[in-house]
Amino acid sequence: MNKGKKRSGWRKLGRALLFILGSILLLLIVLIIYVVSVGHINPPDIADKRALNLERKPLDGSAYTIGNNWFRKSNSGLYEMYVEGKPFERGVIYGKLSAELVKRQEDNFTDQIKKMIPSQSYLKFLRYFVGFFNRNLAKNIEEENKEEIYGISFSASDKYDFIGTNYERLLNYHAAHDIGHALQNMALVGCTSFATWNDASADSSLIIGRNFDFYVGDKFAEDKLIAFYHPDKGFNFMIVTWAGFTGCTSGMNQAGLTVTINADKSKIPTGSATPVSLVAREILQYAKNIDEAYAIAKKHTMFVSESFLIGSAFDNRAAIIEKTPDSMELYDPKKNFITCTNHFQGENFKATPENIKQKDETASGYRFERLTELLKEKGPNTVQNTVDILRDRFGLHGQDIGVGNEKAINQFIAHHSVVFEPRKKLVWVSTAPWQMGEYVCYNLDSIFSMHGLQTDHEVYDSSRMIAPDPFMQTKAFINFQAYRSLKQAAQENAPLDPKLIPALDPEFYHAYVVAGDYAFRHGNFQEAKGFYEEALTKVIANKSEEIHIRKQIELCNKKS
Numbered sequence: 001m002n003k004g005k006k007r008s009g010w011r012k013l014g015r016a017l018l019f020i021l022g023s024i025l026l027l028l029i030v031l032i033i034y035v036v037s038v039g040h041i042n043p044p045d046i047a048d049k050r051a052l053n054l055e056r057k058p059l060d061g062s063a064y065t066i067g068n069n070w071f072r073k074s075n076s077g078l079y080e081m082y083v084e085g086k087p088f089e090r091g092v093i094y095g096k097l098s099a100e101l102v103k104r105q106e107d108n109f110t111d112q113i114k115k116m117i118p119s120q121s122y123l124k125f126l127r128y129f130v131g132f133f134n135r136n137l138a139k140n141i142e143e144e145n146k147e148e149i150y151g152i153s154f155s156a157s158d159k160y161d162f163i164g165t166n167y168e169r170l171l172n173y174h175a176a177h178d179i180g181h182a183l184q185n186m187a188l189v190g191c192t193s194f195a196t197w198n199d200a201s202a203d204s205s206l207i208i209g210r211n212f213d214f215y216v217g218d219k220f221a222e223d224k225l226i227a228f229y230h231p232d233k234g235f236n237f238m239i240v241t242w243a244g245f246t247g248c249t250s251g252m253n254q255a256g257l258t259v260t261i262n263a264d265k266s267k268i269p270t271g272s273a274t275p276v277s278l279v280a281r282e283i284l285q286y287a288k289n290i291d292e293a294y295a296i297a298k299k300h301t302m303f304v305s306e307s308f309l310i311g312s313a314f315d316n317r318a319a320i321i322e323k324t325p326d327s328m329e330l331y332d333p334k335k336n337f338i339t340c341t342n343h344f345q346g347e348n349f350k351a352t353p354e355n356i357k358q359k360d361e362t363a364s365g366y367r368f369e370r371l372t373e374l375l376k377e378k379g380p381n382t383v384q385n386t387v388d389i390l391r392d393r394f395g396l397h398g399q400d401i402g403v404g405n406e407k408a409i410n411q412f413i414a415h416h417s418v419v420f421e422p423r424k425k426l427v428w429v430s431t432a433p434w435q436m437g438e439y440v441c442y443n444l445d446s447i448f449s450m451h452g453l454q455t456d457h458e459v460y461d462s463s464r465m466i467a468p469d470p471f472m473q474t475k476a477f478i479n480f481q482a483y484r485s486l487k488q489a490a491q492e493n494a495p496l497d498p499k500l501i502p503a504l505d506p507e508f509y510h511a512y513v514v515a516g517d518y519a520f521r522h523g524n525f526q527e528a529k530g531f532y533e534e535a536l537t538k539v540i541a542n543k544s545e546e547i548h549i550r551k552q553i554e555l556c557n558k559k560s
Helices: 002-039 087-097 099-116 120-133 143-153 166-173 176-184 218-222 276-286 290-298 353-361 364-378 383-390 475-491 500-504 509-521 525-535 543-559
Strands: 064-066 069-073 079-085 192-198 204-212 225-231 237-241 250-253 257-263 306-312 317-323 328-331 337-340 416-421 426-430 439-443
Touching: 064 087, 069 087, 079 087, 087 099, 087 143, 087 225, 099 166, 099 218, 143 166, 143 276, 192 257, 192 306, 192 317, 192 364, 192 383, 204 257, 204 306, 204 317, 204 383, 237 276, 250 276, 250 416, 257 276, 276 290, 276 306, 290 306, 290 317, 290 328, 306 337, 317 337, 337 364, 353 364, 353 543, 364 383, 383 416, 383 426, 475 500, 475 509, 500 509, 509 525, 509 543, 525 543
Parallel strands: 079 225
Antiparallel strands: 064 069, 069 079, 192 204, 192 337, 204 416, 225 237, 237 250, 250 257, 257 306, 306 317, 317 328, 416 426, 426 439
């Protein structure tokens, strides 16, 4: 009798467990269906798709044209493109002209993601996470931007369909900066920008300089694109970008207004909003002064915090729009210069605990001080002085803090570096490697008066070129390049002597961390401890790195 009751009890328990497991499985299936369905983004409805029938025509050399639109590779290594017309039409033309580059850049982007996240199962999970996260993305993007991106998507690769449709992928890539910013707290980004005007500039002209330190692998930075837009609405403008990306990280319009973006500390968001780069793009296309730029930024909701440094020929000054998901303010230093790294300066934000922590515990505050120091040392600013500051690799008071330190203005990871002179409509763009190669000068008035490209010829202003940094000819630079190669080998666990790593960049704390981590993984705890202790004697980029080093020393002590 008792045995029968026990069997009956077990059957009931088994049925209950099966019911619970079945319910959980059903909920998971419903959740997956929901995530997949909300992650799908319908393309905009385009009435006139005749642009899809257009074909590009090759010129001699590397150039292609479609009507007045053109695309070419400069002898500087930069790609250059001019597009005009309505949003969908110019998007299609953009894609057709630069199809190979659009495909190659997505290859480079996804290859780097695979290096960062080698697990295929996690990559698939990430796909659904991004889809869910960006489920309302399309609702927060202007129709004009969606139509242009949709036009480009016809030239994207079909081999990434498992991630999403061409249109879904390109649209989501415009939010990649924001998602990486929010989830990694800008681990790969540490931009610097500044401006001078009136008596802070040698000829009183407004001069803006910026390093866009956005690192997604060396390959990603190889194919920089200088895109010149003549849209059917708004101002003509140029942006420094990569193929397939229509947002603005650095740009200037023909009214002499410039926009550059610097990331700030953000909380992890719960859903999508307007990507920062598309807010900057709208400002660039439709604003002629600081007030109009502020009004455009104000109408958008963003899910990350960002500083927009706005330079204006109309106002002959610069200001910073500081914007969070909840509020915003216009920061005006009431001086003849302005500096910007990765923390806020305005009254509304500067005293918040999050901002103080960002300033004090990351490289932002240190880099800000170094930037201010250099502006005082150099005296009245010039374009050449601006380039010299953007290339500066030292710490406070000129201290050698190692080549590649995040606390330096030049971190040797820049996707691009730019100098603007808005009144003269001149822009200088760096060439590889990083901001060390020559700076190529473009005159916007000259570019927009071309009316097409008849022969494949250089369109930059050769009389205004800025020479490469002489540092590239030194033993220290050669050693730094060798260090980067050895660092990669160490991180891939290739056989090597870890002592060789810091020998190539002896003042760089991270060289000792790489060597220490390598020795630790191979069970050489005393050797690892020695590397970590030496790292603590150097200038460390941020608090989290110092914490890592001290924890590793504790582990070495326990394991020795």
